[in-house]
Amino acid sequence: MDDPVAALIAKCAAADRVAFRALYRDTSAKLMGVLLRMLRERTEAEDALQEVYTRVWLRAGRYDPAKGRGMTWLIAIARNLAIDRLRARPEAQSDDGLDTVQDSAPRAETRLVAQGEARRMADCFGTLEPDRADAVKGAYLNGYSYVELAARHAVPLNTMRTWLRRSLLKLKECLDA
Amino acid sequence: MTDAPLTPHEADDALAAEYVLGVLSLSERAEVEARLKRDAAFADLVSGWEHRMAGLNDGFEAAPAPDLLPRIEARLFPRAPLPKRRSGLFGWLSGATVAAVLALASIATLAPPHQEPIARLATEDNRLVYAVTHFGDTMQITRVAGVPAVAGQVHELWIIEPDSAPVSLGLLEDKPLVITLPDPPETYVLAVTVEPEGGAPGGIPTGPVILKANVGDAA
Numbered sequence: 001m002d003d004p005v006a007a008l009i010a011k012c013a014a015a016d017r018v019a020f021r022a023l024y025r026d027t028s029a030k031l032m033g034v035l036l037r038m039l040r041e042r043t044e045a046e047d048a049l050q051e052v053y054t055r056v057w058l059r060a061g062r063y064d065p066a067k068g069r070g071m072t073w074l075i076a077i078a079r080n081l082a083i084d085r086l087r088a089r090p091e092a093q094s095d096d097g098l099d100t101v102q103d104s105a106p107r108a109e110t111r112l113v114a115q116g117e118a119r120r121m122a123d124c125f126g127t128l129e130p131d132r133a134d135a136v137k138g139a140y141l142n143g144y145s146y147v148e149l150a151a152r153h154a155v156p157l158n159t160m161r162t163w164l165r166r167s168l169l170k171l172k173e174c175l176d177a
Numbered sequence: 178m179t180d181a182p183l184t185p186h187e188a189d190d191a192l193a194a195e196y197v198l199g200v201l202s203l204s205e206r207a208e209v210e211a212r213l214k215r216d217a218a219f220a221d222l223v224s225g226w227e228h229r230m231a232g233l234n235d236g237f238e239a240a241p242a243p244d245l246l247p248r249i250e251a252r253l254f255p256r257a258p259l260p261k262r263r264s265g266l267f268g269w270l271s272g273a274t275v276a277a278v279l280a281l282a283s284i285a286t287l288a289p290p291h292q293e294p295i296a297r298l299a300t301e302d303n304r305l306v307y308a309v310t311h312f313g314d315t316m317q318i319t320r321v322a323g324v325p326a327v328a329g330q331v332h333e334l335w336i337i338e339p340d341s342a343p344v345s346l347g348l349l350e351d352k353p354l355v356i357t358l359p360d361p362p363e364t365y366v367l368a369v370t371v372e373p374e375g376g377a378p379g380g381i382p383t384g385p386v387i388l389k390a391n392v393g394d395a396a
Contacts, residue, residue: 015383017254024246032242046243053249058329061378067224072231076197083199087206121232139198141236146200168194169187175229 005070012060020057027071028053031078038082038143048085052078079143086143124174132167135160193222197230254385294395296367298388307334307349307388309367309395316361318346319353329374335382337366348376363393 005027011019031052035045055077063073125133131153138144144152150160183191195201196209213220295316296309305323309316318334326332334354335343347354349369370377371384 013378015377015381017250021246024249028242028245029239030237033240034237036240037237046245049242050245050249050252053245054252057249057253057383058373061373068228068231072227072234075231075234075237076227079199084203084206086199087201087203118232118235136198137233137236139200140230140233143199145202149200164198164200165183165191165195168191168198169183172190172194172226172229175232 006065009063034078194226197226296390316356316358333372335368361392365392
């Protein structure tokens with residue numbers, strides 16, 4: 001298995017602080033990208049980045065390479081923190097960010113068509129109705145809540161939830177096939 | 178799509194997906210996180226979705242990150258400098274004698290009376306003090322001053338034979354820690370580190386040494 005990030009996380013679990021520095025050097029730009037896109041504010045993203053690496057060090061022993069690549073694990077920690085912070089924001093504040101986010105969204109989504117693993121992902125998203133595929137991607141990449149998704153797609157909240165749950169299960173069927 | 182109701186398994190799987198996607202409210206997320214801790218099968222559904230959705234991670238473009246390492250390290254490793262070269266975290270080499278002694282040790286439930294002080298683990302200002310006493314085959318560690326580690330962290334007690342790797346004796350929480358341990362020699366060192374909740378992963382100390390004393394140093 002060629003996963004240098006996973007190897008560094010394993011060393012962090014053994015209290016190797018030199019490996020921790022290397023991990024920060026090699027992965028912080030990607031995690032900063034995740035936090036900036038989701039939180040949409042540099043100061044908050046930087047504060048969150050500090051918290052993310054603190055968690056990474058403290059939880060390194062729980063990382064299981066059999067369950068996924070090192071970078072996937074790191075991004076999951078960053079996304080979870082960003083989502084918790086977004087959900088804790090007063091509703092009005094998250095609505096303010098909607099316009100800026102829309103601009104950056106399509107660019108990243110076209111990039112999805114590009115390579116290997118993402119190629120398969122793009123094919124499976126192609127089996128969903130376009131607006132539902134957009135809802136799933138918007139939630140994952142931008143951290144939209146059900147409330148925000150319902151507003152964006154102009155459907156009632158319950159309809160959005162039914163749509164999304166069905167779409168996710170359909171996506172799974174395709175990805176696991 | 179037809180709208181037949183989801184089976185219970187499908188509903189769990191959809192909930193795991195919603196959690197990973199991040200669309201749930203804060204209170205729903207808290208419920209899911211509580212369940213993750215007690216339901217391993219559900220936790221597997223969540224990691225399955227993390228893996229499945231990883232194909233979308235290319236959508237996150239890298240952005241220049243400031244060097245926050247000094248701040249992160251100051252928070253994680255207070256007062257403990259980065260070790261010079263590879264001398265092990267505390268400069269302890271590996272060895273197995275302590276492990277052999279401890280093979281006999283087990284956690285006792287009751288502390289016998291008339292404990293004799295054998296060590297005192299204290300900060301210079303005595304704001305945090307653990308008294309270590311011994312009687313018969315039992316060693317007891319009691320916090321006599323100060324407070325436990327902050328939420329999410331725990332104090333862990335280690336015993337170190339000269340030139341050997343530290344061996345964990347257990348976590349120091351509110352109740353005194355009682356260990357069955359026949360006479361520890363005076364050359365042994367006791368140390369307390371700050372570790373993540375649940376103790377040092379893999380039985381290797383990760384946090385800073387906050388307290389240290391030789392066995393026999395009870396003054």
